[in-house]
Amino acid sequence: MAASSVQVFNAAGKFRVVSTKPMPGEQWIRALVNAGCRVEVCTAQKTILSVEDILSLIGSKCDGVIGQLTEDWGETLFSALKKAGGTAFSNMAVGYNNVDVDAASKHGIAVGNTPGVLTETTAELAAALTLSAARRVVEADDFMRAGKYDGWLPTLFVGNLLKGQTVGIIGAGRIGSAYARMMIEGFKMNVIYYDLYQAKYLENFVTAYGNFLKSQGDTPVTWKRAASAEEVLKEADVVSLHPVLDKTTYHLINKERLALMKKEAVLVNASRGPVIDEVALVEHLKANPMFRVGLDVFEDEPYMKPGLGELPNAVVVPHIASASKWTREGMATLAALNVAGKLQGHPIWHNSNLVLPFLDENVPPPKACPSIVNAKALGLQVAPPPSKL
Ligand SMILES: NC(=O)C1=CN([C@@H]2O[C@H](COP(=O)(O)OP(=O)(O)OC[C@H]3O[C@@H](n4cnc5c(N)ncnc54)[C@H](O)[C@@H]3O)[C@@H](O)[C@H]2O)C=CC1
Ligand SMILES: O=C(O)C(=O)CO
Numbered sequence: 001m002a003a004s005s006v007q008v009f010n011a012a013g014k015f016r017v018v019s020t021k022p023m024p025g026e027q028w029i030r031a032l033v034n035a036g037c038r039v040e041v042c043t044a045q046k047t048i049l050s051v052e053d054i055l056s057l058i059g060s061k062c063d064g065v066i067g068q069l070t071e072d073w074g075e076t077l078f079s080a081l082k083k084a085g086g087t088a089f090s091n092m093a094v095g096y097n098n099v100d101v102d103a104a105s106k107h108g109i110a111v112g113n114t115p116g117v118l119t120e121t122t123a124e125l126a127a128a129l130t131l132s133a134a135r136r137v138v139e140a141d142d143f144m145r146a147g148k149y150d151g152w153l154p155t156l157f158v159g160n161l162l163k164g165q166t167v168g169i170i171g172a173g174r175i176g177s178a179y180a181r182m183m184i185e186g187f188k189m190n191v192i193y194y195d196l197y198q199a200k201y202l203e204n205f206v207t208a209y210g211n212f213l214k215s216q217g218d219t220p221v222t223w224k225r226a227a228s229a230e231e232v233l234k235e236a237d238v239v240s241l242h243p244v245l246d247k248t249t250y251h252l253i254n255k256e257r258l259a260l261m262k263k264e265a266v267l268v269n270a271s272r273g274p275v276i277d278e279v280a281l282v283e284h285l286k287a288n289p290m291f292r293v294g295l296d297v298f299e300d301e302p303y304m305k306p307g308l309g310e311l312p313n314a315v316v317v318p319h320i321a322s323a324s325k326w327t328r329e330g331m332a333t334l335a336a337l338n339v340a341g342k343l344q345g346h347p348i349w350h351n352s353n354l355v356l357p358f359l360d361e362n363v364p365p366p367k368a369c370p371s372i373v374n375a376k377a378l379g380l381q382v383a384p385p386p387s388k389l
Helices: 027-034 051-058 075-083 101-106 119-134 137-145 174-187 200-215 229-235 255-260 278-287 325-343
Strands: 006-009 015-019 037-042 064-067 088-091 110-112 166-170 190-194 223-225 238-241 266-269 292-295 314-316
Touching: 006 027, 015 325, 027 037, 027 325, 037 051, 037 325, 051 064, 051 075, 064 325, 075 101, 088 325, 101 110, 110 325, 119 137, 119 174, 119 238, 119 266, 119 292, 119 314, 166 174, 166 229, 174 190, 174 200, 174 238, 190 200, 190 229, 200 223, 229 255, 255 278, 278 292
Parallel strands: 015 037, 015 064, 064 088, 088 110, 166 190, 166 238, 190 223, 238 266, 266 292, 292 314
Antiparallel strands: 006 037
């Protein structure tokens, strides 16, 4: 990577930290500079950096790196980082399926991620995709711009009503539960979910909201924890996917499981592309024109499988689910504080879901790493909750 493609902040800093991309806001740069870091930001006009590009950024001395979900952080990069004296890496993302955490742990390198700050933003985009697909917003917009509208018709762009229908969630963690709450409260949908763990907060929320509706003489909303993903697919009118991507969720939605879904269902994916077998999805969309999808992520990102882009029953956006200003600046800050905290020898924050104290510009951040996924494997100390200090 040419030296001219790097912007340097605090050149005399004690720790050399590289960010493989410019990131939004300045709070993240201040966080690193306040921790005594020299910050080098790669400004090369290339969207996805290769392993070779990143090797040249790491060079022979590098203490920490902030990387992106498009990069392949495996054995090659972690052994190079270790050789350069590095001990800290953070993805600027909550998902870390692009990172070989075992390789990082083997080399004693902490792996950070950025949970919490993107929960609501991502859930809101999943809700936007749901509405766009259910009410055919993009098709109708195209029609209007093409000058085809020549008057109101009873049959023009008829779609699905959400109220009173069932929303299915596969992966009811932070984002899945937040999305479910939006659809339940916003559209009075019932919910069925499948997760390896009980989503207690979600269940309590639906029960309480259902009781409130009942007390007002309205039809209450209901919840059900399904025993399998198949049960969700069969029963739901809208299915939104929010699991992590790993061996258990790769192609979770395939030809056979698509066939279980209702013919007029809406399927939304704002998790990771490979959770859906996209070739099978294209075939299913072609065979079932009233089945609609809203996709933020793709199996071979940045590409779509052949045919997908031409289908009117697919709404497609380029992995923008976390793209609100507050969230993206917050993600950058959390990633920087993961790296800065590790380099300063800080312990790990007691609860990686509660990251707001790290994001207040007017108060110094806690002396902790907000979220390190291999803290246990590295034997890193966890800070006690502030109330226990
Ligand atoms: N499109 C985008 O821009 C964004 C995508 N994401 C993706 O969303 C994912 C979820 O994020 P969070 O909700 O914060 O994570 P989370 O860890 O709170 O939730 C993930 C849930 O998936 C569940 N799960 C794991 N394996 C499963 C399986 N086989 N079947 C069903 N459920 C399973 C887990 O038990 C957990 O409850 C991230 O890992 C990331 O890949 C996250 C943020 C933005
Ligand atoms: O955080 C993630 O995992 C994303 O996909 C982008 O926000």
